[in-house]
Amino acid sequence: MKYILLSIAYFLLIQNTFSSGIRGVVYDDEGQPLPYTTIYVEELGTGTSANQEAYYELNLPPGDYTFQYKFVGYETVIRKVTIGTTFLQLDIYMEKQTLLLDEVVTSAKSTDPANWMMRKAIAKSSYHRQLIDAYSGRVYVKGKGRVNSVPFYLRSMLKKEGIDTSTLIITESVSEISYKRPNQFSEKVISVYASKKNDFNASPMRFISGSFYQDEIASSISPLSSKAFQYYTFKHLGAFVDGDHLINKIKVTPKVKAPNVFEGVIQLVEDDWALYNVDVKTQIDMGIEVRIRQVYQNVNxxxxxxxxxxxxxxxxxxxxxxxxxxxxxVADYEITLNPALPHKIKLIDKDDPVTTKPEKEVAQSVKQLQKTKSTSEPAIVKAADLRDLMKDYQKTQADSLSKLDIVGVYNYKIDSSAYSQDSMFWHHVRPIPLSDNEIRGYAKIDSLNIVNEEKNQKDSLKNANQFSFQPLDIISGGRYTFGKEKDWKFIIYNAFFSTQYNTVEGLNVDYSIGLRKNFEMKLDSAQKIDYDYQLIKKPFILLKPTFRYAVARNNVIGKVLGKYQFQKGSVSLAGGRYVSQFNDMPAITPLINTSFTLMWEQNFMKLYEKDFVQFRFENNFSHKWRISGNVEYEERHRLFNNTEFTFIDWERGLTPNLPINADPIKEFDGQEAFTADFKVTYKPHIKFVINNGRRIAITDESPVFSLAYFKGFKGLAGSDVDFDRLEFEFRDSYEIGAKGTTYFSARTGAFLNNKSLGFMDFAHFPGNRAFITQIDPVQSYRLLDYYLYSTDSYYVQTFLYHQFRKFLITQIPATRFMGLKESFFTNYLLTSQSKNYVELGYSLDGILRFFRIEVVTNYENFRYQSTGFRVGISTTLGGNVSVEINNEE
Known part of the structure; x- marks a missing residue:
């Protein structure tokens, strides 16, 4: 009884607190509810929606208001009402739209009128972006969803996280947003409700903060992109009248149905050529399908x-x-228009059936365009010219952001009290009422969260005094923080993943521990925007000894690394006795070599032992310029196979521990070598986005140039080697419209002096013999032996990799939406011994979203040699650039 009385009292309190406004249900002309109808309050610049039961409710102070009710396919309903001191009940009935067809918009020419309409809309998209100088508003987002299928092998793990097919996930948020031209967007979340605190990460704000007037929105090509006609065909479906505006409905169909393009219907306002309504769908990363519906309003x-x-x-x-x-x-819009542009522009097009003014009255320059801003008459511009005029205008508007190559600024903040707002607050700010099943769902989730919170508190108290170290950490690894400022860390590296097998050492394991000290960041104002992203890193020092035990050799070797990481680079000193591959890039990863040695009797890895001291450094002067270098002294020793154990005897025989080269390899046992290398890397066209004050470089849109020099010092510290090598490298990618993307890489070099060197000093190439690979798909050979054409002379290597949007299998739309992508690649190598080595290959990527299968043929002097098959990691996971493996930290 007590709970019933409290509930009644709470309900009466809410009713008395918010006692005026409007509510009702929206129906069609047959009396059926129209869920999610858009409702716009003209006087407030506020938009909202009915819920899934077509019920709407707005808390409003007394006054006169004009409401617009919009639903796709139905006539807009306008109601002028007076709100008193109580709630006004107003049910709305909407009638279906009557489309006007060819008699209104038919072109004098045979082309579909959608083409000239879209040319105008595309030409004006940049103008629409530049017209808004700034705006602000308040965004309410309500989301709900569930996991609808879980594979058996993940059910128990997800259930521990409280996720199964019966779990309803609910989020609500209220954010204050603001925009400032050219591309500065801020969001402050003032209130959040989430069934799980991290559920809020699924917010669709990247679509809300984006714009269909941009070339891309959330990585998908906009129908209003400057290159839209390369990706889409357009069909005019008709038009309808809404107040004083003629609205055109245009069907958008991708030329190639694939991920990251839209399909659906957009509606355009005649003359303004602005968006009126959007209803499209696309597929984004990892096959996630998104349908987007937007309703636009001429705000104020x-x-x-x-x-x-x-x-x-x-x-x-x-x-x-x-x-x-x-x-x-979106509610409470405040809009500031760009004073430098005319607020009205009339476009003319070559296929436009409407009679236009004489050519002499058409704006021909930015200056003439700007002169019209103070007149009441619209500027008249050719659609073909407006895009160029807007480009010129943007160049004249260079600001502090463009001078820093910054393409966008995004600020995001969650208010400290966002998660603590009560039900009264939500009742007041929630513009879209909860449906009956949402109310029941909230009650159930709240009760479960209370139970889970109590359990978590008990668990935290139970574990508060337990020491975090466990005996298993000796093998599985762990990190332990200590010190007054918690700035010291003792690290045990995972020994299980460092256990490998090869024919020289047999079973071997690296066991590493580390001691790390972190330092405070001392950043000036210019450095703060770079912190923690690619360029500015947190300083630390690290001492890391590593011990390596080899069963077949029954010995222990080791090395010690000392490293100092400063804000824009690092220096390190290492030394000891250790094993290394002749090509320490490496030629083959230990994991792949272990598998192929044990399972297929193929020992690709070739090792030598060295006593060494090595000094390395790198410095990132900027995101465009980077230098790195290495100075090393080695005493080199040859190693031999010590075991022939394999799981399966294929009777093919294991090979000796010496690389195969076109020329005989000279003896190097006991060789002393003092060597150095130095490399400069330059990326000329780096752009940036700033996220919460931190600058993130957009690195994949710039070509990469690098110049490297390698030197062997004869006689220095007893060194036996004497060589000089110069190398130049170039990498870039090119998007060829709807045809796909091409990646290109070239590396060329020569030994200026090769008087004396060991085989490990040769120029080596990224070869591969394993049919299961972890190689970079863009910059690696598929069938080339790891060391066959390693050279001490000149060399040229090129890689060309083109990923199609549609080719053979992907002609079928279903395969593209499964995430499949087809690629063609050709690799070339020229050395004094390689005889114009060429590989031609075909790749089917994205199998089960994770794998890539390739078929490759190779040729020498244009004569066929062999065919091979390769299985690798999908480029959507592994990327199209080399990944540097660094386990030092």
Whole structure:
């Protein structure tokens, strides 16, 4: 009885606190509910939506208001009402739109009118972006979803996290957003409700902060992109009248149905050529499908802005299927227009059936365009010219951001009290009412969260006094912080993953421990925007001894690394007795070699032992310039096979521990070598985005140039080697519209002096013999022996890799939406012995989203040699650039 009385008292309190506004249900002309109808309040610049039961409710102070009710396919309903001191009940009935067809918009020419309409809209997209100088508003986002399928091998693990197919995930948030031209977006989250605190990470704000007037939105090509006609065909479906505006419906169809392109319908406002409505779908990363619906409104007669959104998201990752639905509405718009541009522009097009003014009255320059800003008459511009005029205008508007090559600024903050707002707050700010099943779902989730929170508190108290070290950490590894400032760390590295097998050492294991001291960052104002991203790193010192035990040799060797990481680079000193591959890039990873030696009787790895001292350094002067270098003294010793153990005897025989080369390898046992190398890398076209004050470089849009010099010092510290080598490298990628993306890499070099050197000093190439690989798909050979054409003379290597949007198998749309991608590649090597070595290959990528299968043929002097098959990691996971493996930290 007590709980019933409290509930009644709470309900009465809410009713008395928020006692005026409007509520009702939206129906079609047959009396059926129209869920998610958009409702716009003209006087407030506020948009909202009805819920899934078509019920809406707005808390409003007394006054006169104009409401617009919008639903795709139905006539807009406008109601002028007076709100008193109580709630006004207003149910709305909407009638279906009547489309006007060819008699209104038919072109005098045979082309579909959608083509000239889209040319105008695309030409004006940059203008629409530049017209808004700034805006602010408040965004409400409500999301709910669930995991709808879980593979058996993940069920127990996910259940421990409280996730199964019966779990309803709910999020609500209210954010204050602001935008400033050219591309500065800020979001402050003032309130969050989430069934799990990290569920809020699934917010669709990257779509809300983006714009269909940009070339891309969330990595998908916009129908209003400057290159839209390369990706889409357009069809005019008709038009309808909404108030004083004629609205054109245009169907958007991708030329190649594939991920990262849109399909659906957009609606354009005639003359303004602004978006009125968007209803499209696309597939983004990892096969996630997204349907986006936006409703636009001419806010305060200034500009057409989105006022409501719907997002339907579903997909499957690693067998876990999920579905989410988000609703979002924007309220309290405040818009400032760009005073430098005319607020009205009339476009003319070569296929436009409408009679236009004489050519002499058409704006021909930026200056003439700017002169019209103070007149009431619209500027008249050719659609073909407006894009160029806007490019010129943007060049004249160079600001502090563009001078720093910054393409966007994004600030995101969650208020400290965001998770602690009570039910009264949510009742007041929630513009989209909860449906009955959402109310029941919230009650269930809140009760479960209370139980889980109590359990977590008990667990934390139980474990508060337990020491974190466990005996298993000796093998599995662990990190232990200590010191007054908690700035010291003792590290035990995982020994299990460092256990390998080869024919020289047999079973071997690296056991490493480390002692690390972190230092405070001391950044000036210019450095702060780079902190923690690619360039500026947190300083530390590290001491790391490593011991290596080889069973077949029954010996222990080791090395010690000392490293100092400063803000823009590092220096390190290492020394000891250790084993190394002749090509320590490495030629083959230990894991792949272990598998092929034990399972297929193929011992690809070739090792030598060295007593060494090595000094390394690198310095990132900027994101564009980087230098690195290495100075090393080695005493080199030859090693031999000590075991022939394999799981399966294929009767092919294991090979000696010496690389195979076109020329005989000279004896090097006991050779002393003092060597050095120095490399300069330059990326000329780096752009940046700033996220919460931190600068992130967009590195994949710039070509890469590097110049390296390698030197062997004869006689220095008893060194036996004497050589000089110079090497130049170039890498870049090119997007060829709807045809796909081409990646190109070239490396060329020569020995200026090769009087004396060991085989490990030769120029080596990224070969491969294993049919299961971890190689970089863009910069590696598939069938080339690891050392066959290693050279002490000149060399040229090139790689060309083109990934198609549609080729053979991917002609079938279903295969593209499965994530499959096809590629063709050709690799070339020229040395004094290679005889114009060429590889031609075909790759099917994204199999099960994780794997890549390739078929390759190789040729010498244009004569066929062999064919091979390779299985690797999908480029969507492994990327198209080399990954440097660094386990020093």
């Amino acid at each position: 007669q200034k500009a057409w802005m989105p006022i409501s959104y719907q997002f339907d998201v579903d997909g499957k990752i690693m067998g876990v299927g999920f579905e989410f639905k988000y609703l979002a509405s």
